[in-house]
Amino acid sequence: MVTGKRRLGFFLRREPGMTTTSCAKELAKSSRESIGILDWECMGGRRACRQRGRRATVWFLIFLRHRQDSGLRPIALPEDNRAVILEIVHYGHPALRMKGRRIAAVDAGIRKLAADMLETMTAANGVGLAAQQVGRPLLLCVLDISCVTDRPSRMFVEGREVDAAAWMPLVLINPEISVSGRERSATEGCLSFPDLSGEVPRPERTGVRATGLDGRPLEFEATGLLSRALQHEFDHLQGILYIDRMATKERRRLDGPIQQLLEETASKSGMPARA
Ligand SMILES: [Zn+2]
Numbered sequence: 001m002v003t004g005k006r007r008l009g010f011f012l013r014r015e016p017g018m019t020t021t022s023c024a025k026e027l028a029k030s031s032r033e034s035i036g037i038l039d040w041e042c043m044g045g046r047r048a049c050r051q052r053g054r055r056a057t058v059w060f061l062i063f064l065r066h067r068q069d070s071g072l073r074p075i076a077l078p079e080d081n082r083a084v085i086l087e088i089v090h091y092g093h094p095a096l097r098m099k100g101r102r103i104a105a106v107d108a109g110i111r112k113l114a115a116d117m118l119e120t121m122t123a124a125n126g127v128g129l130a131a132q133q134v135g136r137p138l139l140l141c142v143l144d145i146s147c148v149t150d151r152p153s154r155m156f157v158e159g160r161e162v163d164a165a166a167w168m169p170l171v172l173i174n175p176e177i178s179v180s181g182r183e184r185s186a187t188e189g190c191l192s193f194p195d196l197s198g199e200v201p202r203p204e205r206t207g208v209r210a211t212g213l214d215g216r217p218l219e220f221e222a223t224g225l226l227s228r229a230l231q232h233e234f235d236h237l238q239g240i241l242y243i244d245r246m247a248t249k250e251r252r253r254l255d256g257p258i259q260q261l262l263e264e265t266a267s268k269s270g271m272p273a274r275a
Pocket of ligand 1: 189190191192232236
């Protein structure tokens with residue numbers, strides 16, 4: 001799902017002789033809260049260098065996620081493992097209609113894929129990306145709504161409201177969702193449908209059970225944009241696209257551009273596209 005501009009997390013400088021993990025531990029010591037840490041050194045290092053125009057400077061980006069239930073659980077990626085921007089496949093690519101395979105173990109390969117997907121989503125100004133969209137039919141999606149200010153999101157953990165932005169980015173492995181509440185229509189876009197958007201009705205509340213990138217269970221509820229983005233990404237994992245959810249009239253309005261996109265995808269791959 002795509003909307004608005006994104007903001008980055010924050011940067012920490014890595015002192016000589018310290019690893020990212022030991023820097024993170026120092027940070028956690030000075031914080032009053034229990035902190036779960038997702039270590040995206042591979043993403044932040046490059047982005048920081050680009051922003052500062054000083055390629056040699058070693059900075060790294062770390063996202064902190066406040067959790068009531070956990071201590072410090074850093075996940076380190078190998079030092080030489082740099083996140084890359086993947087190709088996002090467009091409508092007509094067969095992977096978009098495939099159901100995701102269950103992920104048996106959260107290993108280094110999955111962590112690398114998740115890091116690459118976050119990098120790819122960020123570069124494309126998206127708020128959500130499913131593995132199908134990078135040609136990998138797996139039950140894995142990433143989300144980050146923290147940059148969107150004009151479409152509010154609410155998030156609830158164990159019935160209590162939490163700061164949704166502090167929980168971003170989300171990496172959801174083998175997610176299951178339940179939806180409830182009134183259906184509401186709002187505009188959606190999709191990174192696999194460049195420059196297209198349309199009204200999609202969806203129930204207002206989403207409950208999620210998934211495995212996080214740390215291999216532990218993750219359970220929460222959401223409303224607002226986050227709820228919509230979760231349903232959009234969960235659909236991708238089942239091979240369902242947002243155009244399938246549109247009212248007939250709205251879908252017809254987009255018939256021309258969608259057909260054109262299908263033909264472009266077919267001519268690019270040299271294979272018949274799959275609608
Ligand atoms: Zn999408």
